[in-house]
Amino acid sequence: xxxxxxxxxxxxxxxxxxxxxxxxxxxxxxxxxxxxxxxxxxxxxxxxxxxxxxxxxxxxxxxxxxxxxxxxxxxxxxxxxxxxxxxxxxxxxxxxxxxxxxxxxxxxxxxxxxxxxxxxxxxxxxxxxxxxxxxxxxxxxxxxxxxxxxxxxxxxxxxxxxxxxxxxxxxxxxxxxxxxxxxxxxxxxxxxxxxxxxxxxxxxxxxxxxxxxxxxxxxxxxxxxxxxxxxxxxxxxxxxxxxxxxxxxxxxxxxxxxxxxxxxxxxxxxxxxxxxxxxxxxxxxxxxxxxxxxxxxxxxxxxxxxxxxxxxxxxxxxxxxxxxxxxxxxxxxxxxxxxxxxxxxxxxxxxxxxxxxxxxxxxxxxxxxxxxxxxxxxxxxxxxxxxxxxxxxxxxxxxxxxxxxxxxxxxxxxxxxxxxxxxxxxxxxxxxxxxxxxxxxxxxxxxxxxxxxxxxxxxxx
Amino acid sequence: xxxxxxxxxxxxxxxxxxxxxxxxxxxxxxxxxxxxxxxxxxxxxxxxxxxxxxxxxxxxxxxxxxxxxxxxxxxxxxxxxxxxxxxxxxxxxxxxxxxxxxxxxxxxxxxxxxxxxxxxxxxxxxxxxxxxxxxxxxxxxxxxxxxxxxxxxxxxxxxxxxxxxxxxxxxxxxxxxxxxxxxxxxxxxxxxxxxxxxxxxxxxxxxxxxxxxxxxxxxxxxxxxxxxxxxxxxxxxxxxxxxxxxxxxxxxxxxxxxxxxx
Numbered sequence: 001x002x003x004x005x006x007x008x009x010x011x012x013x014x015x016x017x018x019x020x021x022x023x024x025x026x027x028x029x030x031x032x033x034x035x036x037x038x039x040x041x042x043x044x045x046x047x048x049x050x051x052x053x054x055x056x057x058x059x060x061x062x063x064x065x066x067x068x069x070x071x072x073x074x075x076x077x078x079x080x081x082x083x084x085x086x087x088x089x090x091x092x093x094x095x096x097x098x099x100x101x102x103x104x105x106x107x108x109x110x111x112x113x114x115x116x117x118x119x120x121x122x123x124x125x126x127x128x129x130x131x132x133x134x135x136x137x138x139x140x141x142x143x144x145x146x147x148x149x150x151x152x153x154x155x156x157x158x159x160x161x162x163x164x165x166x167x168x169x170x171x172x173x174x175x176x177x178x179x180x181x182x183x184x185x186x187x188x189x190x191x192x193x194x195x196x197x198x199x200x201x202x203x204x205x206x207x208x209x210x211x212x213x214x215x216x217x218x219x220x221x222x223x224x225x226x227x228x229x230x231x232x233x234x235x236x237x238x239x240x241x242x243x244x245x246x247x248x249x250x251x252x253x254x255x256x257x258x259x260x261x262x263x264x265x266x267x268x269x270x271x272x273x274x275x276x277x278x279x280x281x282x283x284x285x286x287x288x289x290x291x292x293x294x295x296x297x298x299x300x301x302x303x304x305x306x307x308x309x310x311x312x313x314x315x316x317x318x319x320x321x322x323x324x325x326x327x328x329x330x331x332x333x334x335x336x337x338x339x340x341x342x343x344x345x346x347x348x349x350x351x352x353x354x355x356x357x358x359x360x361x362x363x364x365x366x367x368x369x370x371x372x373x374x375x376x377x378x379x380x381x382x383x384x385x386x387x388x389x390x391x392x393x394x395x396x397x398x399x400x401x402x403x404x405x406x407x408x409x410x411x412x413x414x415x416x417x418x419x420x421x422x423x424x425x426x427x428x429x430x431x432x433x434x435x436x437x438x439x440x441x442x443x444x445x446x447x448x449x450x451x452x453x454x455x456x457x458x459x460x461x
Numbered sequence: 462x463x464x465x466x467x468x469x470x471x472x473x474x475x476x477x478x479x480x481x482x483x484x485x486x487x488x489x490x491x492x493x494x495x496x497x498x499x500x501x502x503x504x505x506x507x508x509x510x511x512x513x514x515x516x517x518x519x520x521x522x523x524x525x526x527x528x529x530x531x532x533x534x535x536x537x538x539x540x541x542x543x544x545x546x547x548x549x550x551x552x553x554x555x556x557x558x559x560x561x562x563x564x565x566x567x568x569x570x571x572x573x574x575x576x577x578x579x580x581x582x583x584x585x586x587x588x589x590x591x592x593x594x595x596x597x598x599x600x601x602x603x604x605x606x607x608x609x610x611x612x613x614x615x616x617x618x619x620x621x622x623x624x625x626x627x628x629x630x631x632x633x634x635x636x637x638x639x640x641x642x643x644x645x646x647x648x649x650x651x652x653x654x655x656x657x658x659x660x661x662x663x664x665x666x667x668x669x670x671x672x673x674x675x676x677x678x679x680x681x682x683x684x685x686x687x688x689x690x691x692x693x694x695x696x697x698x699x700x701x702x703x704x705x706x707x708x709x710x711x712x713x714x715x716x717x718x719x720x721x722x723x
Contacts, residue, residue: 343568345524346562350559351553351583360578365569
């Protein structure tokens with residue numbers, strides 16, 4: 001008996017409850033008349049159905065978590081258990097093998113000792129399956145009956161159903177928030193483990209990055225964990241080079257689209273720009289690594305710079321800038337469009353030209369929204385991984401020369417987690433500390449940006 | 462066609478519309494309107510909603526250009542020069558023919574910068590002292606100086622509705638236009654603010670040619686010397702305000718001013 005069938009039982013009984021309650025409510029309506037009914041029959045039906053389905057599903061979920069434990073407990077209580085090796089690896093291997101055979105996921109046993117346990121497992125599983133089914137049905141009937149007996153013509157099923165729907169929607173929205181907390185908690189936990197091995201001061205302010213995953217984990221060399229070159233590379237590529245490309249181009253395209261383009265052009269160009277936002281970043285990565293980076297290197301050679309690297313911060317930053325254009329442009333577009341047209345008319349009626357109107361009235365009025373858009377774009381750029389992995393290089397250089405290879409926080413997270421170090425080595429754990437810093441920075445940027453946008457909206461409503 | 466009151470004194474026209482029709486796409490919003498706007502009087506356009514009076518007003522400084530589907534036929538002259546020719550510079554036209562809108566629309570800038578905006582873009586005042594002087598003069602003329610002189614750096618949007626509208630009028634007169642078009646300037650204001658604006662219009666008349674679109678017949682009677690009645694895109698009747706309200710010639714005008722419709 002699989003979880004699916006338990007769920008099907010719950011839903012099936014729910015449907016039965018729905019039909020029964022509806023029939024009963026209809027009979028109320030026949031007797032008492034529509035006007036005397038506090039709720040329509042469908043609400044009575046949903047009331048009973050929810051009472052059947054929700055408690056039963058809750059039980060099913062708890063049962064699915066609990067029953068494997070109960071099965072193992074009962075197997076361990078059987079006679080055969082005395083022959084098991086005392087503890088550890090072997091014992092678990094035997095048990096899981098026997099369980100696989102018993103549930104039909106494996107044909108035969110590899111370890112002959114496991115054969116002994118197949119029968120007890122099979123017994124226990126079928127016993128607990130039946131218990132599960134019987135309890136589910138009992139709960140469904142008990143709750144259904146409880147709800148069904150409450151039905152009266154003047155019973156306000158509607159308010160109860162509406163409230164339940166509200167609670168379900170609330171739970172759905174909580175999932176995303178709770179996940180964020182979960183991510184945060186797991187990051188914090190690993191980060192603290194890392195900071196137990198490497199002093200946070202060394203990490204945040206050190207200027208040399210070169211963790212050695214093969215070194216002695218118990219006694220890490222803190223001077224190799226200076227993350228400043230990574231922070232610098234991240235900011236230089238994501239917030240400087242990329243923004244030098246994205247802000248002017250994004251802003252200018254937004255101005256063109258909102259103020260100059262005729263509707264036909266706009267209908268074409270705007271979706272095209274938005275498609276740019278949907279291109280997978282790995283594709284931009286190819287483009288940066290295979291086309292832009294060599295072109296930049298060749299150009300540097302041709303003007304006599306012989307030290308240009310084939311992986312450069314400039315290539316990654318330029319391509320990232322292009323990737324970010326749609327974000328800047330659509331945020332700027334929205335904020336310019338949100339400036340009331342009375343503002344624009346007022347300026348034009350003063351005899352201002354279109355470009356004067358844009359520079360002196362529309363942009364200043366839309367500025368908060370534009371700034372917020374830029375901040376969101378920066379937070380996206382510094383969290384971007386694929387382009388820098390493919391085009392920026394791995395060398396942690398602390399330099400302002402855009403033609404040199406640089407590395408970023410995201411690149412090093414990838415490198416450290418996919419490296420050969422064991423999981424409790426500080427080199428691997430440093431990835432979590434880097435991720436934690438990145439998380440805090442982007443969270444902060446998004447938070448500020450959303451606050452700014454909110455105040456901006458209020459100003460025009 | 463349009464009935465012009467026979468006893469209308471002949472004055473020199475500051476603006477003259479001849480056979481003006483306006484189309485939005487295929488829809489004709491204004492049908493063959495001809496009118497002389499005198500320089501020294503306030504001219505009121507009255508009529509029920511959707512009669513085209515605002516549309517016609519907006520043709521007079523080519524604000525309809527901002528609506529892509531709008532098309533204008535006929536001629537509108539400013540001092541004898543057709544404003545609908547390709548060599549007419551819209552920017553200069555609008556500096557000479559200013560406009561005040563239905564809803565106060567101060568820029569989200571300081572009170573000072575709101576007034577200084579026009580003089581600066583047109584190069585009418587370059588030095589700080591010149592701009593200061595224009596700002597003060599315009600605010601005084603608009604009757605707003607005493608109320609805002611201590612907070613010129615506050616945002617224009619922080620003023621009350623009536624003050625905002627007077628700020629917009631001050632902004633319009635700061636560039637020293639010859640004509641001021643007002644599109645229902647009091648429709649978003651309370652009676653006290655309305656009274657102040659009307660008083661202001663009285664003070665400004667004579668110095669500027671003023672054309673005001675209004676829904677309120679009482680307002681037209683209070684502030685204007687000339688009145689044109691619009692109905693269904695046509696100008697029905699034009700004459701001295703007192704004559705229009707006491708001795709209308711057309712039945713439709715009679716019906717409107719006695720409150721039969723509109």
